[in-house]
Amino acid sequence: MRVPLNWLREYCDPAIDPAELADRLVMTGTEVERLETIGPSSAEGFVVGRVLEREKHPKADRLSVCKVDTGDGERTIVCGAPNVDAGQTVAVVLPGATMPGGMKIRKAKLRGIPSEGMILSAAELEIAEEADGIMVLDDGPAPGTPLSEVLPLGEPVLEIEVTPNRSDCFGVHGVAREVHAITGAPLAADPWAEDAPADGDGEVTDYASVAVAVPELCPRFTARVFTDVQIGPSPAWLQARLAAAGQRPINNVVDITNYVMLLTAQPLHAFDLDKVPDGELVVRTAGEGEKMTTLDGVERSFDAETVLVCDRSGPSGIAGIMGGQSSEVSEATTRVLLEVACWNGTNILRTSRLLGLRSEASSRFEKQLHPELTMRAQRIASRLLVELCGAKLVPGTIDVAAEIPSPRRLPLRAARVGGLLGMEITQDEQKTYLERLGFEAEAAGEDLEVLVPPDRHYDVTREVDLIEEVARVHGIDEHLPTTLPATGGAIGGLNREQRLRRRAEDALRDHGFDQAVGWSFTGPGEAERLRIPADDPRAKPVLLANPLSEEQSAMRTTLLGSLLDIASRNAARGAGNLALFESTRVYLDGEGEFAGDRPSPYSEPHRFAGIAVGSLSPRSWRGGGEAADFFAVKGVLEALATQLGVEMEFAPVEQPFLHPGRSASISIADSVAGWLGEIHPLVCRTWHLDAAVGFELDAAPLTAAASLGEESYEDVTTFPAVYQDLAVVVPAETAASEVRAAVLAGGGELLHAAEVFDLYEGEQVGADRKSLALNLEFRAADRTLTDEEVAGLREAIKAKLDEIGGTLRE
């Protein structure tokens, strides 16, 4: 909303610097996006002149040589405008003055004839966007009169971003009321207080009729009729105001409707009454697919919820959004029907969005205006039509209204004001602020009884809304104390799972993985690129109804895809070694475990996932730099498990996106919690990677099983442990985990640990056999183990190994 300051000052003039006013508005809740000046920065040297003579330039067809009276005498000015003529009152800039944009005016010779100044067009003064020629002013002001007395020159304009609750500030008068409230400067009488004389013939009902078929969508429709309308350009002051407010002047009738809308925030629409058959208007919803051509020349098609203003021959306008061409006011118009209506804001917003058509009117109506405002606009517009167009107002107003909401009365308790804000505002102050804002406020003991004005009816509905009003006018920035809440001994903190998740992230980082944050959405084709079969639940993601693109239309079911995307992008940029992880959610069918009465629509398990491309260990002159393989990443997961105090079990598994022989499931507490493996070469190829190793692990089982932070003391000093190595020969296909399990079973409680530290395959153990070396730690909590005891345990281990076809290698 553009608010020209001179216009604002007509209703409230706080007599402070525009920048300071902008600041005050900002600090009391009216966002000022910009403070700009249109026209010359100084009015010095801009005067009214009268063209005394005009002659054609002897050497140039398109130039005129004019004698102009500028009050200080006659001067010669060469002018290029086709419309300049003797007798005109014009705007003149004199040598020495500075034009908008900074050009300085000097005496000059144009094709040999000296010129002292310039006759100005509206565009040159930035009063209008474009102009066909010079601006011809109304006769009256004497030559030499400062132009700033006739036209707004160097006008500061406040560009205001109106919050959606403040429909009143979509009008200059609403902003003026706000300025009145925050500065205390006097507010002029309501501009709608006085109506126009009704000098027309007959009654309005003789000329027009209105029927509203959808009162719930059109709470009020008022119409007045004007005869003897003389269409023409608006006076310069009106054109300048509209231009300053960002509206293009069209003709006096249309300009008046725009002017009144910019003043009151209530949009209006003028019909050429002679183009409305029998003056009959009907407000109804459109038939599905019904069409009309709007004022902007576009043919539009409507759905059944669109409200139309129709005459007997069909739609003549989209209610509250844009009129149609059929009954547009034109040069030939002599009788005008002026519509000022109130529409259902939600419906207007819906239709405007649906049609992709937003207008000055719709942006106001969609905020829900009060039906009372219609008559304010009728009165102001009637006066202007009579004054500026020579129109005669036909007595009476057509007024089709559903029930008008009764005025809202609200209590404002003193205790609540101080209690909610934490600052005291006296009853007198509260009363003053509210009255300045247009509320009526009466003391009731310490409290106030408040009556809400119609233009704030839908915004201020509760006591707390009044508290906001008094708080912001009082000045939050200036007066609000800074305190901390009494938390009543509440102790903050992360819960166990959150703490452990952080530790896991830190562990992955410590082991060389960079944290990435990928998109939650992916394309529905990702599953196929990962070779996941169509009947796999991971190939059935949650789909968005209105994605920005196909590539962002599905919620990811695995973190692998985006890690591959990220790795691929980085590899394309030349990164050779990559280790990346994400710690975030996937989106699956089922309910999630979140706080709240209603279960979440989907399950959103938190996961850790990583990918390694190239080497995890840096290359140096001593070696290193070998490409990460299954075991390199498994080692990182084992280190993670150790740090969290979790037992992870790995078993062969097939995943469509993994190398079938180099992939494992990860189990925690006997349940599968994730996968680990070398990425399938075909998947790597799809992502333009040579090779990659990845993993994905659910956070919940990991953190649930973690002993980190909850470990108990174990006595390892009183009785020494016995350490022994064990070499076991088993069939080549026997899994190391099986051997370890047999050893642990044989060793029983006294075998504290058994870890594989060597693997040998070769001649010494024979074909189809392998030898595994394990380090054993025997320990008893209550005694030192004897050699005989340990020897007995070795025999037991030997027996267990025998069961799986293993022998001890002595």
Place this chain on the structure above:
Amino acid sequence: MLERIEEIRAEAGAAIEAAASSAELEELRVGFLGRKAELTTILRGIAELPQEERGQVGGAANRARKELEELLEARAESLDSSELEAQLGSDRIDVTLPGAPPRPAGHPHLIARTTRLIEDTMVGLGCHVAEGPEIEHDYYNFTALNHPPGHPARMLQDTFYVQSHPDVLLRTHTSPMQVRSMENQPPPIFVVVPGKVYRRDSDATHSPMFHQVEGLAIAEGITLADLQGTLLAMCRALFGADRELRLRPHFFPFTEPSVEVDVSCFQCGGSGELAGGERCNLCKGQGWIEILGAGMVDPNVLGFVETHGYDAEQVQGFAFGIGVERVAMLRHGVPDLRRFFDNDVRMLEQFS
């Protein structure tokens, strides 16, 4: 016999003293004390000596043997250390070669690091961390947050909806956890809610996915002044101890009164001008940087959890939502929101 023992002792003693290497010393040990050595033979033959000589000869031989053993041991020690010195002297490395690199640590993502920073600050002020669903019911995201049915934010243009569930959407803010948290726990409640949020917008200053941290404090007697104090403490933790705050009245459907919060610019100190006199580029000469939206929780919102103990006449409090990307951009000079989701390792590795 006794003389012979003395001779052996003297001869062996001199030879041990003169030995030049551990190998030579071992030869001497075998020669003088081995199984075939003379002294060993003497000791073995003692039983065959006459009764009266046995004591004397046996004592002398044993003393000699013990003495020689001690000499051998002493000489061995001295030879060991000199041989070690000689060996170390020839063992040289090029100390100027680079060291063996440990596996380098990875890097936190700025979003994760900044989220933790905000969480930790609020934990210090007494908050718990709550987490809620990103795919959410319209009810929690809009209805219970006092957005009327036709509210613009609910339109398809602004909010992602889930196919086949018209009332299920991607949350547009972390605020749905306000009502979820209050359903879960009676007052007093002090929580922060970090997480991903989604809006249907994509350009240099808007990302369809971004991150927020929500704060919610409801108890008896919590005031707007308390909100100001809390935010001041948080902003000082994020942007420096000298920061000041400015609360500008604003409008949000789910808070009343609502404020937008500016923090004094930490580049120019709030003056809007840099040392050289030119306009501060960070705050665009304003001296203030808009940082978050906040307000007192609207009684209508509390009305949705009245049966859970939240009577708007009894308890009240504040809520705020801060954008993680915005904080990270300001703190670290990241110029474009989209950089965070590009995950270029050359950027990731700048932050440890």
